[in-house]
Amino acid sequence: MPTSSGRTFEKLRPADGSLLCHVARSDAVDVDRAVAAARVARADWAARTPVERGHLLRSLTLALQARREEFAKLVVEETGKSLELALAETDAAIEMGFFVAGEGHRLYGRTTTSAMPNRTVMSMRRPVGVAALIVSFNTPLPNYAWKTFPAVFCGNTAVLKPSEHTPASASFFAELCQEFLPPGVLNVVHGLGPETGAPLVEHEGVDLVSFTGSAATGRWIQERAGRRLAKVCLELGGKNALVVCDDADLDRAVEWSLASAFSNAGQRCAAASRLVVFEDVYDEFRERLVEGARAYETGPLISEDSLVRILAALDGADVVTGGERLDRPGWWLAPTVLENVPADGDLSCRELFGPVTILYRVGDLDEAIELVNDSPYGLTSAIHTANLHRAMGFADAVQAGVVVVNGGTHGSEPHMGFGGVKQSGTGWREAGVEALDVYTEWKYVNLIADPAKT
Numbered sequence: 001m002p003t004s005s006g007r008t009f010e011k012l013r014p015a016d017g018s019l020l021c022h023v024a025r026s027d028a029v030d031v032d033r034a035v036a037a038a039r040v041a042r043a044d045w046a047a048r049t050p051v052e053r054g055h056l057l058r059s060l061t062l063a064l065q066a067r068r069e070e071f072a073k074l075v076v077e078e079t080g081k082s083l084e085l086a087l088a089e090t091d092a093a094i095e096m097g098f099f100v101a102g103e104g105h106r107l108y109g110r111t112t113t114s115a116m117p118n119r120t121v122m123s124m125r126r127p128v129g130v131a132a133l134i135v136s137f138n139t140p141l142p143n144y145a146w147k148t149f150p151a152v153f154c155g156n157t158a159v160l161k162p163s164e165h166t167p168a169s170a171s172f173f174a175e176l177c178q179e180f181l182p183p184g185v186l187n188v189v190h191g192l193g194p195e196t197g198a199p200l201v202e203h204e205g206v207d208l209v210s211f212t213g214s215a216a217t218g219r220w221i222q223e224r225a226g227r228r229l230a231k232v233c234l235e236l237g238g239k240n241a242l243v244v245c246d247d248a249d250l251d252r253a254v255e256w257s258l259a260s261a262f263s264n265a266g267q268r269c270a271a272a273s274r275l276v277v278f279e280d281v282y283d284e285f286r287e288r289l290v291e292g293a294r295a296y297e298t299g300p301l302i303s304e305d306s307l308v309r310i311l312a313a314l315d316g317a318d319v320v321t322g323g324e325r326l327d328r329p330g331w332w333l334a335p336t337v338l339e340n341v342p343a344d345g346d347l348s349c350r351e352l353f354g355p356v357t358i359l360y361r362v363g364d365l366d367e368a369i370e371l372v373n374d375s376p377y378g379l380t381s382a383i384h385t386a387n388l389h390r391a392m393g394f395a396d397a398v399q400a401g402v403v404v405v406n407g408g409t410h411g412s413e414p415h416m417g418f419g420g421v422k423q424s425g426t427g428w429r430e431a432g433v434e435a436l437d438v439y440t441e442w443k444y445v446n447l448i449a450d451p452a453k454t
C-alpha cells in the first residue's frame with residue numbers, strides 16, 4: 001500500500017551497489033493506519049479456534065514451500081548472499097511454519113490441584129492483542145517467520161516492520177500472507193527505523209513489541225514501550241566465542257570456525273567473533289585458519305554504512321589477514337582475522353556484525369571460560385574437545401543461551417528455543433514451544449462445579 005506522504009527511499013543491491021527498487025517510506029500516519037487495521041481484526045481472529053488458525057498457517061506454509069526458489073532469488077538480490085544460503089534459510093522458515101501449525105492440535109494448558117475441595121483449576125493460553133514485530137535484515141524469511149507465525153497462530157494480529165534493507169522479500173511474504181489470512185491480521189509497514197519503527201513502538205494500540213536487532217535499538221525500545229508497560233521481547237546481538245582445546249580435532253575445529261565466523265559475511269547474531277585457542281595448538285590452528293580465511297568466499301555486507309563502520313572499528317587493530325575492502329563494486333570486506341586484542345578492549349566487547357573474528361590464546365579451560373564469560377553478551381558458544389569432562393564443564397559454566405560441543409556457534413532449529421543471556425536478550429526464547437510464551441498470556445480458570453460442596 002502506498003504511504004500517505006508518497007515518499008520513498010532507494011534500496012541498492014549489496015553485491016554491486018546498483019538500484020534494486022524504490023521502497024515506501026512509512027511514517028507515523030501509516031503506522032497508525034496499520035495498527036488500526038490490526039485492532040479491528042483482533043476479536044474475530046482471536047475467536048477462531050487454534051485448530052483453524054493452525055490449518056491456515058499450514059496452507060500458507062505449503063504455498064511458501066511451492067515458491068521457495070522465487071523467494072530465495074529475491075533474498076539473493078537484496079542481500080547479496082548465495083542462492084544456496086538463501087534456499088537453506090527459506091527452508092528453515094518453512095519448517096518453522098509447519099512446526100507452529102502443528103501447535104493447532106496442542107497448545108496445551110495444565111490442570112492443577114487445589115487446597116479447596118471440589119475445585120478444578122486449569123490454565124489456558126490467550127492472545128496478547130496487537131503485536132508489533134520489528135526485525136533485522138540478516139536472514140529475512142526466518143526473521144519474519146520466527147515472529148509472524150507464532151504471533152498470528154496464537155490469535156494475535158500483527159504489524160510487521162521489516163528491515164529497510166530487505167523490502168523485496170518482505171513484500172513477497174506480505175502478499176503471500178494476505179492470500180491466506182483474513183484482512184488486518186498481518187499488516188506490513190516498510191520504512192526506516194526512526195520514522196517507522198519508533199512510532200510503532202510508541203503506539204498506544206500495540207500490546208506487545210517483539211524485536212530482533214541490535215542492543216542499542218533494543219535498549220531504546222525497552223525504555224519507550226516500558227513507559228506504558230507494554231510486553232516487550234528483545235532478541236539482540238552476540239559476541240559469541242568458540243573454544244578450541246588442545247585435544248580438539250583441528251581439521252573440524254578450523255572448518256567450524258570459518259563457517260561460524262564468515263558465513264553470511266558474519267552477519268549472524270550467532271557468528272563466532274571470538275576464537276579462544278589453547279596455547280599448545282594456537283600456532284597450528286592460526287596457520288590453518290588464516291589459510292582458510294584467505295580462500296573463504298563470503299558475501300557482501302548489507303550496506304555501505306555497515307562497511308564504513310566496520311573498517312573504522314578495525315583502524316589500528318593487529319590484522320592477521322583481511323581488514324580491507326575488496327576491489328569490486330558493492331560492499332565486500334575480506335574475511336578478517338585479528339589478534340593481540342585485549343579481552344576488555346572495545347573490539348572484544350563490541351559486536352561488529354561482519355566477517356571479523358579475533359584470536360585469543362589461553363593456557364587451560366578455566367582461563368578459556370573466564371575469557372568467554374567476560375563479555376556484555378551471552379548468546380551462543382561452542383567448544384571443541386574430545387574430553388567429556390571439559391565439554392560438560394564448559395556447558396555448565398558458560399554464560400550463554402546456546403552451547404554447542406564440537407560444532408559451530410549455531411542458531412536454532414524450529415523446535416528448539418533460541419535466545420541469550422545478559423545483553424543478548426531479555427530472557428525470552430524464540431522458536432520452539434517457548435515462543436508461545438511470548439505471544440500468549442496465561443489465564444487461570446477456577447471451576448467449582450457444585451457450589452453446595454464448598
Ligand code: NAD
Nearest residue numbers: 135136137162163193197198213214217235236237238269
Ligand atoms: P538494528 O537494531 O539497526 O535494526 C533492527 C530493526 O529495528 C530494523 O527493522 C530497523 O529499521 C528497526 N529500528 C531501528 N531503529 C528503530 C527504532 N528507534 N525504533 C524501532 N525500530 C527501529 O539492527 P540490524 O542492523 O538490522 O541487525 C543487526 C543486529 O540484530 C545485530 O545486533 C544482531 O546480532 C541482531 N540479531 C539478533 C538475532 C537474535 O535472534 N538474537 C537475530 C538476528 C539479528
